[in-house]
Amino acid sequence: MRRHRFAIVLLFSLILSGQQTKRKGSTHMSEEGQLLWGSVPRTFEGRRVVDFSYSPVLGLSDADFHQVTARNWDAMKSPAPDSVARLDVPPDLTMQQLQEAITLLRSKGGYRTIEIVVRR
Amino acid sequence: MPDPSQKNVFEGGKQEHNDDAVEVRTGVKYSVISTPTPSAVEACKDKSKTDTKYKDGITIRIKCSKKPHLLQFIYRELIGSDGKAIADTVTTTGGTYDLTTDATKPNWNADSSAKPDPNYDAGFVHRLDADALTTFDEPTVAPGAGQTRRATFKAYAICDGKVVREITWVREQKSGSDPTYKVSVTKSDNLPDWAKSQLKRQGYNEAP
Numbered sequence: 224m225r226r227h228r229f230a231i232v233l234l235f236s237l238i239l240s241g242q243q244t245k246r247k248g249s250t251h252m253s254e255e256g257q258l259l260w261g262s263v264p265r266t267f268e269g270r271r272v273v274d275f276s277y278s279p280v281l282g283l284s285d286a287d288f289h290q291v292t293a294r295n296w297d298a299m300k301s302p303a304p305d306s307v308a309r310l311d312v313p314p315d316l317t318m319q320q321l322q323e324a325i326t327l328l329r330s331k332g333g334y335r336t337i338e339i340v341v342r343r
Numbered sequence: 344m345p346d347p348s349q350k351n352v353f354e355g356g357k358q359e360h361n362d363d364a365v366e367v368r369t370g371v372k373y374s375v376i377s378t379p380t381p382s383a384v385e386a387c388k389d390k391s392k393t394d395t396k397y398k399d400g401i402t403i404r405i406k407c408s409k410k411p412h413l414l415q416f417i418y419r420e421l422i423g424s425d426g427k428a429i430a431d432t433v434t435t436t437g438g439t440y441d442l443t444t445d446a447t448k449p450n451w452n453a454d455s456s457a458k459p460d461p462n463y464d465a466g467f468v469h470r471l472d473a474d475a476l477t478t479f480d481e482p483t484v485a486p487g488a489g490q491t492r493r494a495t496f497k498a499y500a501i502c503d504g505k506v507v508r509e510i511t512w513v514r515e516q517k518s519g520s521d522p523t524y525k526v527s528v529t530k531s532d533n534l535p536d537w538a539k540s541q542l543k544r545q546g547y548n549e550a551p
Contacts, residue, residue, distance in 0.1 A: 264487045273434040274483050280375055280395040285435040286483045287417060287494075289456055289467060295436040302434065311483045313396035340485050342396075343521050 276311040277324040301333040308334035345379035351470040359526040366404040369524040373397040400481035407502035411476035412462040415454040415498040418443045424489030461547035484516040
């Protein structure tokens with residue numbers, strides 16, 4: 224049976240350390256960020272989108288399936304303050320693993336917006 | 344002594360091509376084991392086997408015992424809901440490159456992480472056995488609503504310093520559909536001029 228496919232969009236607007244939280248309606252979830260959920264990947268007009276995929280074993284890879292390592296993070300950092308990290312993840316990822324991926328994109332990549340798409 | 348790459352285990356999938364020089368499979372599952380194991384059969388049975396969660400990869404197995412390598416080039420396209428190619432960039436660990444907007448003028452990029460070594464197997468996922476080199480790849484092609492994303496590859500199987508096959512493969516996903524692969528393999532005995540020029544332009548060593 225063909226697996227039901229879906230995509231989840233998570234808009235994670237990160238608040239810089241020490242910055243006052245700005246409440247933006249019902250989408251604001253916590254001081255950590257803002258979550259939005261949807262069925263298809265979003266189009267971010269005029270904003271650079273950088274593709275990542277995640278494996279609990281291999282960690283983060285770029286769109287061309289090249290592992291992102293400490294040595295090459297510079298090339299994968301957020302190219303602009305409003306750039307989006309699009310994270311392709313397997314459907315059976317745990318919340319802990321998802322959090323690990325998000326934390327890496329935030330701390331190493333400096334991404335303030337992260338879109339999560341569940342792998343088909 | 345086992346090669347470190349013998350921690351990698353590739354299983355299953357559909358055989359797209361098989362001849363005396365290369366075998367190409369798609370829909371392959373990638374796992375890793377804790378200790379490199381020279382026997383692929385034993386590696387598959389290893390109890391430490393851990394699923395990487397990549398289950399729709401492509402493997403290219405070069406049947407060669409003397410200096411096998413894979414030299415691979417990629418270009419990417421993004422097609423909008425109006426059928427027109429969209430101009431954009433792709434950011435990778437090796438740098439940022441432009442999407443191709445005219446398929447008759449592809450913007451090829453060497454698929455390597457080990458500059459100046461241009462070979463895919465110099466840095467990316469592979470398994471080196473006594474009789475063969477197997478590479479694994481699973482590029483992301485998830486499209487936005489109404490869009491199609493496509494990654495096109497030319498891969499050159501090299502044995503003992505000589506090109507033996509040209510493998511053309513495409514991974515594509517249309518909005519609302521699963522990703523698909525297309526594979527074709529032709530006999531070849533040298534690297535085309537565009538590929539040699541591209542390697543030089545990107546600062547890689549000369550290939551055969």
